[in-house]
Amino acid sequence: QVTLRESGPALVKPKQTLTLTCTFSGFSLTTNGMCMSWLRQPPGKALEWLALIDWADDKYYSASLKTRLTISKDTFKNQVVLRMTNMDPVDTATYYCARIRGPQHAFDIWGQGTMVTVSS
């Protein structure tokens, strides 16, 4: 069974760095075609893709947030980590990790999401 679970702080202060961890099971990120992404959804708003890392350790970022994001993976721990610097109240959202399986370029498995509030 494939599962994803996000973890990280529920509250961060403005200008701080957010670090989120996605722990997954049921598949390997070393498998050709496997990719993991981070996405977010502000309350009552649409989904936004943030970053992706693939089985070959190639990384891709949203153009609008590229300077603030770093995605990395630990294949031994089955974890993917997202760092977002210089947090602002507009970054308040539910953050999801999700998998892309093979060449479909669609997110087939999602974590339950973790709500992050940015406030002083």
Place this chain on the structure above:
Amino acid sequence: DIQMTQSPSTLSASAGDRVTITCRASQTIYDWLAWYQQKPGRAPKLLIYKASRLESGVPSRFSGSGSGTEFTLTISSLQPDDFATYYCQQYWRYTWTFGQGTKVDFK
């Protein structure tokens, strides 16, 4: 960046209705289009990928069509479990963009 525009934003329907949601891309994305269902407080669920391919385990009343810049999601006979928000998502050159969502609620 490619923009995705969904219509309508809200759709009121009854159980048993045939429902169609449209998604338009600001430039051609060939068939790199997916559809998701999201219920309040839950993560999105993949329904359709590559414009028309039904994800495993998704009921056959859901179908997708289109290519280029115009796409549709159709629910052939709306069931009580289908009242939710639906999002389209495009892929093009290592960017993924979502539409603003269509909420399907009770008429």
